Amino acid sequence: MPESDCLFCKIRDGLIPAKIVHQDEHCLAFEDINPQAPTHVLFIPRKHIATVNDITAEDRELVGSLSMAAAKVARERGHADTGYRVVMNTQRDAGQTVFHIHLHLLAGRTLHWPPG
Template structure:
């Protein structure tokens, strides 16, 4: 999918509104429009990368920034001690519906394992 058709690229560019909760030079985070937990935030890289399979060595710091941002938002929202989940789905069978990698931060309720 070209960047011009990517929902998350459109959010990144401000063409589609989103409730932004965090950003740095590598990533942008916003509230999920279909939350699966009281806290459900999506962290996307500013660079368009369709799936985890498309990551390269040069993306190492970028992916790390997604996790650092998620930990910061989780702590700010009071979930640092109680717990939270971060997950990145890859391809359709794993539940990926937008093909721009994104890290889900889920918290605010007990999260069971396995997830489903």
């Protein structure tokens, strides 16, 4: 999918509104429009990367910044001690519906395992 057709690139570029909760030079985070938990935030890199399979060695810092940002938001929302889940789906069978890598932060309720 070309970057120009990517939903998350359009959010990144301000073409589609979103409730932004974090942004820095590497990533952008916003509330999921179909939350699966009381806290459900998506963290995307500013660079378009379609799937985890497309991450390169050059993307290490960029991808690592998603986890750091998720931990920061989890702490700010009071989930660091009670627990939270971070998930990155890859390809359709794993539930990836937008082909721009994104990390899900889920918290605010008991999360069971396995997830489904």
